[in-house]
Amino acid sequence: MKFNVLKKSIVSFLAIGVIFLQVAAPVSAEVVVSGAKWTNTVTVSGVKYLNTPVNTTYLATNWQTPGSTAVSNWTNYSGSYVKASVQNNSTSKVDCASKVSGTWYSWAPANAYAITNIQDSSGVWAYNFNTGASNSLGTSFVYAQIYTNPMYDSNSDLSQTSKTYVLTHEIGHTQNLGHTQSQTTASVMRTGYASYSWANYDRPQDYDRAVLVALYQTYLGR
Ligand SMILES: [Zn+2]
Numbered sequence: 001m002k003f004n005v006l007k008k009s010i011v012s013f014l015a016i017g018v019i020f021l022q023v024a025a026p027v028s029a030e031v032v033v034s035g036a037k038w039t040n041t042v043t044v045s046g047v048k049y050l051n052t053p054v055n056t057t058y059l060a061t062n063w064q065t066p067g068s069t070a071v072s073n074w075t076n077y078s079g080s081y082v083k084a085s086v087q088n089n090s091t092s093k094v095d096c097a098s099k100v101s102g103t104w105y106s107w108a109p110a111n112a113y114a115i116t117n118i119q120d121s122s123g124v125w126a127y128n129f130n131t132g133a134s135n136s137l138g139t140s141f142v143y144a145q146i147y148t149n150p151m152y153d154s155n156s157d158l159s160q161t162s163k164t165y166v167l168t169h170e171i172g173h174t175q176n177l178g179h180t181q182s183q184t185t186a187s188v189m190r191t192g193y194a195s196y197s198w199a200n201y202d203r204p205q206d207y208d209r210a211v212l213v214a215l216y217q218t219y220l221g222r
Pocket residue numbers: 010011012015169173179
């Protein structure tokens with residue numbers, strides 16, 4: 001299996017097979033699975049949103065605030081497309097957890113910050129947690145799990161701002177946002193490099209909002 005990993009890269013194994021869906025300029029919607037959508041929605045005052053309840057309970061202490069901030073950032077900076085909220089594991093559709101030392105996936109890059117696995121409406125996972133083998137997802141994403149790498153639990157190894165970037169980025173994958181390939185485009189979905197300033201990208205950017213529009217405008221009836 002091919003990993004797009006550079007030093008300290010943000011890794012999502014869902015990036016495998018990313019298809020560049022060409023849409024109207026200026027945005028190419030860079031998606032995890034072409035044509036797929038996060039299909040949990042909620043309608044508030046007649047307006048339909050992507051409903052993204054996230055359980056952050058099982059994140060390590062230093063990931064807790066970044067987790068809740070990432071959730072708020074999707075609600076506040078998604079251009080009113082995403083309604084994310086922190087909820088418990090009985091109501092969540094995205095479950096986050098921190099792996100403990102010594103349990104990071106043997107098949108995963110040792111220095112990956114986090115991984116996101118998505119389940120489709122047929123119960124198929126994007127990849128097998130035990131082997132890392134990938135599966136073909138359907139076009140309806142209904143549930144996801146995000147695991148953080150214990151290598152970065154310390155704030156000296158990864159700042160709170162960078163942790164926020166990581167979790168905001170991973171939640172973006174659950175909504176079928178793929179990696180923004182340009183390393184000069186302001187985007188929370190940019191593949192991460194330590195040498196770039198992440199401080200500007202701890203929340204969705206114009207580019208990310210445009211990708212959401214490309215993917216979901218019709219679906220949400222906007
Ligand atoms: Zn990623």
